[in-house]
Amino acid sequence: xxxxxxxxGLGWLGEALAISxxxxxxxxxxxxxxxxxxxxxxxxxxxVGKIELQxxxxxxxxxxxxxxxxxxxxxxxxxxxxNIEEIYFNQICQITKNTPKHIKxxxxxxxxxxxxxxxxxxxxxxxxxxxASGVAVLxxxxxxxxxxxxxxxxxxxxxxxxxxxxxxxxxxxxxxxxNAASQVNLIHRDDCIGLIEAxxxxxxxxxxxxxxxxxxxxxxxxxxxxxKILNLEQPIFESSEISSEKKIIDNSKSKKVLNYTYKFDxxxxxxxxxxxxxxIIGGGPGDLKLLTVKALELIEEAEIxxxxxxxxxxxxxxxxxxxxxxxxxxxxxxxxxMERQDNINLLFKKYxxxxxxxxxxxxxxxxxYGRAGEEARFLTKEKIPFTVVPGISAALAAANxxxxxxxxxxxxxAVLICTAHTxxxxxxxxxxxxxxxxxxNSLALYMGLKSLDKLIPKLIEVTGDSSITINxxxxxxxxxxxxLTSTLKNIEEDIKRNPLPMPVVFLIGVKPI
Numbered sequence: 001x002x003x004x005x006x007x008x009g010l011g012w013l014g015e016a017l018a019i020s021x022x023x024x025x026x027x028x029x030x031x032x033x034x035x036x037x038x039x040x041x042x043x044x045x046x047x048v049g050k051i052e053l054q055x056x057x058x059x060x061x062x063x064x065x066x067x068x069x070x071x072x073x074x075x076x077x078x079x080x081x082x083n084i085e086e087i088y089f090n091q092i093c094q095i096t097k098n099t100p101k102h103i104k105x106x107x108x109x110x111x112x113x114x115x116x117x118x119x120x121x122x123x124x125x126x127x128x129x130x131x132a133s134g135v136a137v138l139x140x141x142x143x144x145x146x147x148x149x150x151x152x153x154x155x156x157x158x159x160x161x162x163x164x165x166x167x168x169x170x171x172x173x174x175x176x177x178x179n180a181a182s183q184v185n186l187i188h189r190d191d192c193i194g195l196i197e198a199x200x201x202x203x204x205x206x207x208x209x210x211x212x213x214x215x216x217x218x219x220x221x222x223x224x225x226x227x228k229i230l231n232l233e234q235p236i237f238e239s240s241e242i243s244s245e246k247k248i249i250d251n252s253k254s255k256k257v258l259n260y261t262y263k264f265d266x267x268x269x270x271x272x273x274x275x276x277x278x279x280i281i282g283g284g285p286g287d288l289k290l291l292t293v294k295a296l297e298l299i300e301e302a303e304i305x306x307x308x309x310x311x312x313x314x315x316x317x318x319x320x321x322x323x324x325x326x327x328x329x330x331x332x333x334x335x336x337x338m339e340r341q342d343n344i345n346l347l348f349k350k351y352x353x354x355x356x357x358x359x360x361x362x363x364x365x366x367x368x369y370g371r372a373g374e375e376a377r378f379l380t381k382e383k384i385p386f387t388v389v390p391g392i393s394a395a396l397a398a399a400n401x402x403x404x405x406x407x408x409x410x411x412x413x414a415v416l417i418c419t420a421h422t423x424x425x426x427x428x429x430x431x432x433x434x435x436x437x438x439x440x441n442s443l444a445l446y447m448g449l450k451s452l453d454k455l456i457p458k459l460i461e462v463t464g465d466s467s468i469t470i471n472x473x474x475x476x477x478x479x480x481x482x483x484l485t486s487t488l489k490n491i492e493e494d495i496k497r498n499p500l501p502m503p504v505v506f507l508i509g510v511k512p513i
């Protein structure tokens with residue numbers, strides 16, 4: 001039977017920790033103080049509930065949250081508010097008042113409990129916090145160990161870095177910074193998770209562990225290098241003869257007792273790992289429910305969304321926090337397409353270097369008149385990894401919505417997809433297309449509404465048959481979706497009498513059932 005772990009606080013660290021533990025076979029229950037966050041976290045294959053620790057009570061079903069749990073991980077840092085020393089302590093007291101002592105507890109603390117010291121700081125050194133947050137977590141540590149005793153493990157983590165927390169973002173552009181010569185104490189999120197998992201797997205409770213990378217670069221060098229990597233403004237440090245405070249966290253115990261090997265033992269290793277992610281996804285014809293599951297997941301986790309004109313507001317509303325950048329074009333837009341595409345490519349490169357999760361949403365399918373090929377070639381040339389996710393193209397959605405069998409046994413063996421630029425094709429090209437139609441096959445025509453006067457006469461001329469069926473479908477899959485069925489001979493007049501709003505896709509050569 002799998003062990004059950006309750007994690008209070010599924011934030012930046014807690015969510016990743018829960019996912020990792022769940023993959024290792026543990027049964028997980030997690031919490032957040034926000035109903036919106038709980039809804040967002042519900043995509044994971046474990047329970048997430050709304051729990052809020054207040055100084056005098058717990059809001060939420062705490063008993064259900066910790067029911068039958070073998071472990072409790074407390075991952076809620078103190079807020080930067082007045083009197084946090086007492087408020088945070090009383091919040092932690094609500095846990096000790098309402099939790100059985102037999103549960104094994106890991107308290108995620110901070111190296112802020114230590115003050116400056118001439119020598120490297122180990123777990124045996126007396127904590128001497130100088131800031132309110134340090135005082136708060138130290139009081140919380142004492143309460144946890146008082147109540148849970150040897151069933152409690154304390155993990156004092158250094159400054160957190162990792163996905164979405166690239167060190168270059170912390171100090172870039174801020175003026176003017178102090179302690180240029182001091183050394184940094186940092187730990188990557190992957191190592192935070194690794195240490196906590198090691199404590200559980202090796203049953204190392206009743207202990208305190210420092211979590212920090214072994215190497216401690218000089219602060220000025222480290223953050224200037226980080227900003228340079230991200231092409232951000234360089235931070236400026238005070239030039240002072242006064243020596244900076246010395247504080248170096250020793251991680252020897254975590255390595256020895258837990259037999260743990262740090263993945264990022266040098267915090268500068270993060271500069272070599274680009275966590276950026278580029279996804280080019282098909283947004284389908286417009287209906288939110290026609291998105292693929294993979295596309296939906298990528299939109300939900302995106303930090304930057306580059307979108308076209310035809311992406312519906314419902315799809316864009318899936319992610320309320322991402323920065324949305326319009327990069328599309330509307331009919332009649334005379335802006336240079338090459339410049340537009342160059343700008344999109346520059347955005348890819350910029351945000352990838354910043355470690356951002358970028359989603360490029362295209363209407364329909366990326367490789368069916370979505371210009372994904374141009375973007376894929378650029379990304380390949382720049383050696384930027386990317387993923388392309390298919391979408392339902394308008395022609396296919398229209399065929400299904402209106403029961404138009406664009407291929408059918410003994411009737412149509414092929415369907416040709418083309419654009420209104422067909423009107424500029426050579427006679428030989430048009431002849432091949434027309435012969436497909438004559439043979440009973442079908443044609444899917446995109447972006448053709450404004451070019452029918454050029455295209456239709458050529459098709460009639462080559463096929464010699466003006467009675468061929470043509471279906472015009474407007475706003476495929478949306479609430480204002482329309483179908484107009486006519487013939488090559490009559491389609492132009494029918495559309496004049498019954499104007500269709502763009503976008504319109506045409507299915508030629510087959511009748512609706």
